[in-house]
Amino acid sequence: MDKIELKVASREILGKKVKHLRRQGITPVHVFGHGIESLALQCDTKELERVLSQAGQTRLVSLKLAKEKKPRTVVVREFDRDWRRGQLVHVDFYQVRMEEKIRLEIPVVLIGEAPALKAKTNMLDHALGTLTVECLPAKIPGSIEVDISYLAELDQAIRVKDITLDKDITVLNNPDLVVAKISLRPVEKVEEKVVEEVVEVEAEAKAEVAEEAAEAPKEAAPREKKSKQT
Secondary structure (H helix, E strand, C coil): CCCEEEEEEECCCCHHHHHHHHHCCEEEEEEEECCCCCEEEEEEHHHHHHHHHHHCCCCCEEEEECCCCCCEEEEEEEEEECCCCCCEEEEEEEECCCCCCEEEEEEEEEECCCHHHHCCCEEEEECCCEEEEEECHHHCCCCEEEECCCCCCCCCEEEHHHCCCCCCCEECCCCCCEEEEEEECCHHHHHHHHHHHHHHHHHHHHHHHHHHHHHCCCCCCCCCCCCCCC
């Protein structure tokens, strides 16, 4: 796998003034790690976007800092975006030690086809989207694939303890947590809602008829003719 490289520079602008950097296409970043001094850096936003799309939060990134001969090996720990514009606000990198284990979240990817889904009344519930693992940086998996092809019956599930990984990777989640499960589609709820809506419409129609009847002018009752006495 090719190394993902990113050039960064020292940053002197701090606090609220960093908004001026963003206008120039530069994103503020931080680097921190076990036993190292936190660094305030900056990076070209387009290059940073490229690295984020390739590395995600699981692949190692070679961070090249001006005036440092040796690049720093890091992973993306956290990043923020402006929810209105989607613009990067900042990125935090965690510097790893290749001989020291690291803890991080790995995405769970479901593969295969579950035979149980042939029944239209069944659905697949992907209950756990990530697994928390601990391993050496060189052993970090990009994702964890879970085969669902043996889920053949309703209520059948795959739990954390059913997933087999490299012996050097430790999963920290509760072994009994459900990762994926075959559940029944909530058809009953849909039918109940339809019935409720029909009853509501009928009630409204009856109310309208009653209201129209109440507003209509009443016809005068016919008078009885008195018979003439002879």
